[in-house]
Amino acid sequence: MTPYSLSFYVDVVTTGTVLGLGPADSPDRVTGVLGSDFAENSFSDRSLCRDYGLAEFYWSRGRADDPWAGNHFTLQVHKLAYRDRTLVNEGLRARYGRFTPRLRFAKLERLLKRRGVPLLEIPEIPANAPYFRTFWQPDSQVALSVIGTYGEYSTPSNLRVGDVYRVQGPMSAKEVESRTRVA
Numbered sequence: 001m002t003p004y005s006l007s008f009y010v011d012v013v014t015t016g017t018v019l020g021l022g023p024a025d026s027p028d029r030v031t032g033v034l035g036s037d038f039a040e041n042s043f044s045d046r047s048l049c050r051d052y053g054l055a056e057f058y059w060s061r062g063r064a065d066d067p068w069a070g071n072h073f074t075l076q077v078h079k080l081a082y083r084d085r086t087l088v089n090e091g092l093r094a095r096y097g098r099f100t101p102r103l104r105f106a107k108l109e110r111l112l113k114r115r116g117v118p119l120l121e122i123p124e125i126p127a128n129a130p131y132f133r134t135f136w137q138p139d140s141q142v143a144l145s146v147i148g149t150y151g152e153y154s155t156p157s158n159l160r161v162g163d164v165y166r167v168q169g170p171m172s173a174k175e176v177e178s179r180t181r182v183a
Contacts, residue, residue, distance in 0.1 A: 005099035008092065009108055009167065012075065014117050016140030016169045018055050019091060023170055024070035030057050034091055053087040054079065054099070075167040077103050081158040103164040105135070105146045112137075119144065123179045131155050132165060134179075141170035 012018055019033050027050060031038065039051040045064040050057050055075055059068035079087055080101050088099045109119055119135040122143075132155075133148040145165040147155050159165065 004097045005088075005103070006108065006111060008096040008099075009075075009103060009164075010111050010115065010117075012167060012169070013108070013112060013119075013137050013142045013144070014115065014140060016137075016142050018073055018075070019095065021057070021073070022070070023057075023072045025057075026070070027057070027059060027068055035089055037089060052089050054089070054092065073169055077167060078156055078159060078163075078165045081156065081163075102159065105144065105162050105164050108144075108164065109135075122176050124148070125179070128154075136171055136176055138173065141172060143168050143171035 016022065021030050021033055027048065030050065030052075034052045034055065037052070041049040041051065043049075046061050048059045048068060054077070055073060057073045058071040060071050061068050080099055080103070083101050092099075112119060117137060117139075119137055122134050122136050124130075124132055124134050128145075130149050131147070131151045133146045135144045135146060136142070144167050147159050147161050147163045147165055149155075149161055156165075
């Protein structure tokens with residue numbers, strides 16, 4: 001059995017979903033699964049972010065009267081290092097138990113490899129290199145941002161080299177290709 005929150009991350013990277021919620025799910029569906037305890041940020045009447053603590057979901061639309069179209073989700077894993085027990089919502093805790101303050105990439109990668117789920121390292125955005133490294137799962141289109149090296153003003157002081165900073169889905173093959181052309 002995979003301990004605690006590692007099962008959660010394996011599920012997300014393998015399926016490209018959070019508790020079965022995909023990036024294209026509506027705000028109502030996400031709230032129906034993750035609950036009504038969220039902070040909402042709207043940068044205009046055409047963009048929406050709901051922050052459920054660890055998980056954030058993003059939507060956009062062409063006009064104010066159009067329905068929301070899902071864009072992506074992000075797991076802000078780095079926030080766990082602050083050891084705020086309220087960060088992980090009840091639905092995630094009920095299913096996966098306690099979450100550790102740091103997620104070690106090497107451990108997650110080993111578990112994924114055992115399940116036949118490869119992670120490919122892709123070029124980092126130049127502004128983030130060498131402090132961060134990005135790994136991508138092609139089938140689920142999930143990307144993981146990992147601390148590559150410590151930088152006093154570039155990386156969080158409460159994380160170590162090899163810790164996962166965030167998990168995001170989806171990252172399309174087209175985006176991966178564009179990073180490869182830049183590198």
